[in-house]
Amino acid sequence: MDFRLTEDQRALRDGVRALLTGRFGPEALRAAVARGGRGLDRALWRELGAAGFFSLRLPEADGGAGLGLPEAVLAFEEAGRVLLPGPLVATHLAAGRVAGAADGETVVTAVHGGLVEWLDESDTVWGDAGDPSGAVAAGAVAAGAVPLTSVDPLTPLHRIPEDLPAGRFAGPADALAVLLTAAEQLGNAARTCEAAVQHARTREQFGQPIGAFQAVKHLCAGMLVRVELARAAVYAAAVTADPVDIAAARLLADDAAVRGARDCLQVHGGMGFTWESDVHLYLKRAWVRARRGGPVTESEDVLAEDLIAGTGR
Structure with a gap:
């Protein structure tokens, strides 16, 4: 596909x-x-x-x-x-x-x-x-x-x-609402990854960009991996519209958004925690959106039931 x-x-x-x-x-x-x-x-x-x-x-x-x-x-x-x-x-x-x-x-x-x-x-x-x-x-x-x-x-x-x-009310078209929220989370994660990389390239310490340090490289690399995994899952779920695919996309997108924003804060250092920086806004939105899809355990249960049923998806 x-x-x-x-x-x-x-x-x-x-x-x-x-x-x-x-x-x-x-x-x-x-x-x-x-x-x-x-x-x-x-x-x-x-x-x-x-x-x-x-x-x-x-x-x-x-x-x-x-x-x-x-x-x-x-x-x-x-x-x-x-x-x-x-x-x-x-x-x-x-x-x-x-x-x-x-x-x-x-x-x-x-x-x-x-x-x-x-x-x-x-x-x-x-x-x-x-x-x-x-x-x-x-x-x-x-x-x-x-x-x-x-x-x-x-x-x-x-x-x-x-x-x-x-x-x-349980909410309109729950599965579709979960998928569209996952798409928002994906956009959130992609933007914080870009912001972290941009800051790592321009912020200097000890005479060189902080992106030259291995610890910062690993943070940025991890963010990118999570974004691309979430993107593949969200795009696939949009094609199949399968509840199991949507549950997987939701979990990966929530993880990419929340962990990505946290890692972006770490890359920015102390200034990332200030009100003047936008990074904290992305973390707070990621937290709230993660609740919109219901408890994480509901999506985990969907995946577990599918694995137990042995459908092979």
């Missing part, structure tokens, strides 16, 4: 990257952090809708691009690289099912493991991908939700009690 990108897929990836780096660069990222998870940029959300980010997989007859899951994974990988905030996965999965989601006019969030992101800034809380009637007005849910202190300043969180209407 050939997982190399086609010319059209590379063009899509490059186009999304150009849009996001131009519209959500370092200054916009810091401005969003300063807002502390308040005031989601609705103009940017509509721009994403106009660019087809949310309607990417909708049929052309329904106003979408008619592309597939591999193309969606490429788009979400780019979103992960820039730490794009907002309930991107839920809105993407709701496109074509919840009015206004496809064109970015409606911000849709979802409940995952009793937690919901960006509740105060969303219009709709959506639970069951197969049941559009499962959508609930965000205001009705927020009235009984419990706000939490999120470690990630770009991901405000609420806990949803089970007795609320949205409390029964």
